[in-house]
Amino acid sequence: MKNRVTEIFNIEKPFIQGPLNSLTNPEFIASVSEAGGLGILGPNAGEARITRSPIETTERMRKEIKKIKQLTNKPFASTIMVSEDLTYTYYIVDMLIEENVPVVLINGLLDEEIFKKLKQNDMKIIFRPLTPTTANAKASEAMGADVFVATGFDEGGTVPERVIGTFSIVPMIVDAVSIPVIAAGGIGDVRGVRASFSLGAEGVYVGSVLIPTFENPAAENVKQYIVNSKAEDLILFRTLPAYYRSLPGKLARELEAMDKNGETNENIAKHMGAGKNMRLGMVEGDTENGYVSVGTGISPIQSIRSVKAVIDDLMQDFKN
Structure with missing residues (x-):
């Protein structure tokens, strides 16, 4: 079953993998894309050593992107971190264009020059602000974003500044823009997917549920810790x-x-x-x-599974 999200990204299922920072590597990303979703390279993927050099950061990402291409010919995306200092960002944007990465995830600020450059090179843009608002959703649409990620307070890690749950933020954003909206935060099984779509989302953006998978680079004890935990433990x-x-x-x-x-x-x-x-x-x-x-969607996780098993389970309503 196709929808606007699958058509925009040329993927089989409207399933977007959260970039998870250090918890991604080429093998994990390729496994997501091979299972029909959109794998996304995180900003520190595959690297143990932190660098503050924009050139070294960019070349590290280029190396990871080349590895992903060797593992899959399916679409994937890379993260662009947009901050007040855009030095890193411009280096990374140019590299992603050179490497023909089809989709970019922009985290953070809206920058008209970056949006314009990406669109000129026929790249698809996922825009995901830390705190989604009707204002930044409309602004990103005006700049050319292809989809908008509506992240609720249910997500893991750095959560939005406003305490608005996923199932309140999604319909608010859906009503504000005409581009597809992807739901993020607290989605742990097919019930969360169905609820997201019933509220107008056209895709899901999932992170925590993919950590306890065979392919994820997280430590084995961490995977088991997540399996053994519930949202009430957080x-x-x-x-x-x-x-x-x-x-x-x-x-x-x-x-x-x-x-x-x-x-x-x-x-x-x-x-x-x-x-x-x-x-x-x-x-x-x-x-x-x-x-x-991790986010509040961990409660339904019962075991460590393959990435394909997780995606097939959550996307069971989207069989071809």
Whole structure:
């Protein structure tokens, strides 16, 4: 069954993989695309060492993209992180054009020059702001976004600044724009997919449910930790820019205590250790000194499965 999302991206099922930062690599991304969804390369995919060089960052991503192309001829996407300093972004945009990557995910700010350059090169744009609003949805549509990701407060990791659940934000955005809207946040099984579509979404953007899969590079103990956990186990705490959620661990409890004791968001973020401690927790498996970032959709997860099994399950209403 086709819809606007499958036609825009030339994919079989309206299933978009969240980029998951360090928790993606070429093998995982290719497995998503081979299963009929759209795999997305995360900004730190396949890399253990952090770099602040825009050139090195770009060339690392180029290397990963070439590996993906060797593993699948299906469409895939790459992330463009858009921040106030656009140095990184411009390097990455030029590289993605050179490598003929068909789809880009833009996280963050709207930049007219970047949108224009991508559209001139016939690239499809997924726009996903941290906090979706009717204003940024309309602005992205005007700039040429092909689809908009409406992320609810149910998502894992850095959650939106406004406490609006997925099933409230989706119809609000659907009513504001004419481009397809993809639902993100708390979707853990086919019931979440069906609910999203009943509210007007034309695709789902899924992250947490794909972590406990054979192909994902997360540590095995982390995968089992997710299988054994429910949404009610999650810890939520303030940080920059607003909130974060994690499964329990020593560091997560410390961050929760800092929040309850009135510590500033800046100091909580400093103690949190950003991507370094997410990698420590989720890739290296040190769930006490790192953190395990997942969304509220983990409750239905019963076992570690293949990526194909997860996508077939969630997309069971979209058989060809």
